[in-house]
Amino acid sequence: xxxxxxxxxRPTTMNSVDVAALSETLSALQRQPALGAFQFRxxxxxxSGGLNRSTIDGFFGAGKEETRPxxxxxxxxxxxxxxxxxQGANPVEFVLHALxxxxxxxxxYHAAARGIEISSVSSEREGDIDVRGFMGLADDVRKGYxxxxxxxxxxxxxxxxxxxxxxxxxxVYDIVSNSLPVxxxxxxx
Amino acid sequence: xxxxxxxxxRPTTMNSVDVAALSETLSALQRQPALGAFQFRxxxxxxSGGLNRSTIDGFFGAGKEETRPxxxxxxxxxxxxxxxxxQGANPVEFVLHALxxxxxxxxxYHAAARGIEISSVSSEREGDIDVRGFMGLADDVRKGYxxxxxxxxxxxxxxxxxxxxxxxxxxVYDIVSNSLPVxxxxxxx
Numbered sequence: 001x002x003x004x005x006x007x008x009x010r011p012t013t014m015n016s017v018d019v020a021a022l023s024e025t026l027s028a029l030q031r032q033p034a035l036g037a038f039q040f041r042x043x044x045x046x047x048s049g050g051l052n053r054s055t056i057d058g059f060f061g062a063g064k065e066e067t068r069p070x071x072x073x074x075x076x077x078x079x080x081x082x083x084x085x086x087q088g089a090n091p092v093e094f095v096l097h098a099l100x101x102x103x104x105x106x107x108x109y110h111a112a113a114r115g116i117e118i119s120s121v122s123s124e125r126e127g128d129i130d131v132r133g134f135m136g137l138a139d140d141v142r143k144g145y146x147x148x149x150x151x152x153x154x155x156x157x158x159x160x161x162x163x164x165x166x167x168x169x170x171x172v173y174d175i176v177s178n179s180l181p182v183x184x185x186x187x188x189x
Numbered sequence: 190x191x192x193x194x195x196x197x198x199r200p201t202t203m204n205s206v207d208v209a210a211l212s213e214t215l216s217a218l219q220r221q222p223a224l225g226a227f228q229f230r231x232x233x234x235x236x237s238g239g240l241n242r243s244t245i246d247g248f249f250g251a252g253k254e255e256t257r258p259x260x261x262x263x264x265x266x267x268x269x270x271x272x273x274x275x276q277g278a279n280p281v282e283f284v285l286h287a288l289x290x291x292x293x294x295x296x297x298y299h300a301a302a303r304g305i306e307i308s309s310v311s312s313e314r315e316g317d318i319d320v321r322g323f324m325g326l327a328d329d330v331r332k333g334y335x336x337x338x339x340x341x342x343x344x345x346x347x348x349x350x351x352x353x354x355x356x357x358x359x360x361v362y363d364i365v366s367n368s369l370p371v372x373x374x375x376x377x378x
Binding site: 022025039061062069078082084086094095096097100109131135141146148151161173180182 | 239
C-alpha cells in the first residue's frame with residue numbers, strides 16, 4: 001500500500017502521504033502558529049429509543065471555514081440486549097473506531113514525515129465496560145470503559161517501540177487516555 | 190417521537206424505550222452483577238494515507254457472545270487541508286458523534302426509567318483542537334481537543350438541570366471527560 005514517488009533525490013510521497021505538502025504545512029504552522037487552531041463540529045438528532053443520527057460537515061481550520069462535498073451522516077443505536085434496534089454501532093463502539101482510525105493515521109503520517117516506510121497496518125481494539133455503572137446500579141463502577149486494549153500489526157522495518165511512540169501522538173489517544181473539559185448546556189422547552 | 194403504550198396503569202414504553210424490559214434488565218443485574226460485564230471491539234485496516242476502515246461486529250455482554258445481523262463498517266479519512274482525500278469523517282469528528290449519540294441515548298433511557306417524557310432532542314458539539322500539538326510543533330499544546338462544548342435542545346417538561354444530570358451519566362461523556370488506561374501493544378514484522 002506504500003508508494004514512494006521520487007523527485008530528484010527526495011520522495012514526495014511516502015505511505016501514500018504527500019510529504020512535500022506535509023512539510024509545507026509544518027513550515028506554515030511554524031511561521032503562523034494561529035493557523036493551527038481547528039474547530040470540528042457534529043450535529044445530532046434523536047430518532048427513537050437508542051437510535052439517533054449525527055451529521056458532520058463544515059469545520060474551521062487553517063484560518064478559514066471549510067465545507068465538505070457532502071455531509072457525513074452516522075446512525076448510532078444499541079443492540080437488542082441493551083434495548084435498541086441495532087441499526088448502528090453503539091456510541092462506545094464508535095469511540096473504538098475513532099481511536100483505531102486516529103492511531104493508524106497518526107502513525108502513518110508521522111512515519112512518512114520521518115522517512116519510515118509502512119507497508120500495512122491492521123489493528124484490534126477491545127474495551128471493557130460494566131454496564132452497571134451506566135445503569136446507576138453501582139457507585140464504585142465507572143460509567144465508561146474501565147480499560148481499552150489496542151493491538152497494532154505493522155509491516156515496517158522500524159522498531160515496534162518507535163512505531164508505538166508515533167501512534168501515541170494520536171489526538172484521540174490523548175482525548176481518551178487523558179481528561180478533557182466538556183462543557184454541557186441544556187435548553188429545555 | 191414519544192410513544193407511551195399503557196398496560197394496566199403503567200406505561201411499558203416511554204420515549205420509545207421498552208421500560209418494562211429495561212426494568213427486568215435492572216433487576217437481573219442486581220441479582221447477578223456479573224451480567225454487567227461487556228466487551229466491545231473494533232478492527233481497523235489502513236487503506237492509504239489518512240484513509241482507513243473499521244469493522245464492528247460481535248461483542249460480549251450479559252454473559253455471552255453476541256453477533257450482529259451484519260457488521261458495521263466505517264471509513265475515516267482527513268480533509269484535504271489535513272492531507273487526506275475526505276472519504277470519511279476524521280477521527281476527532283467521530284469522537285463528537287460518539288459523544289452526541291451517547292449523551293442523547295443516556296438521557297432518553299434514564300428519563301424513560303424515571304417516567305420523564307421527552308418529545309425531541311437535538312444537539313450540537315464543537316471541539317477545539319490546535320493541530321500544532323498533533324504535528325509535534327509545540328510541547329505545550331495538547332494533541333487532542335483542548336475543550337468540547339455540548340448544547341442540547343430538549344423538548345420535555347423536566348427541568349434542564351435534571352436533564353443535564355441524566356445526560357452526564359453517559360459512558361462516552363465519562364470516557365472523554367475523565368482519563369482512561371489505554372494499553373498499546375505493537376507487533377511489527
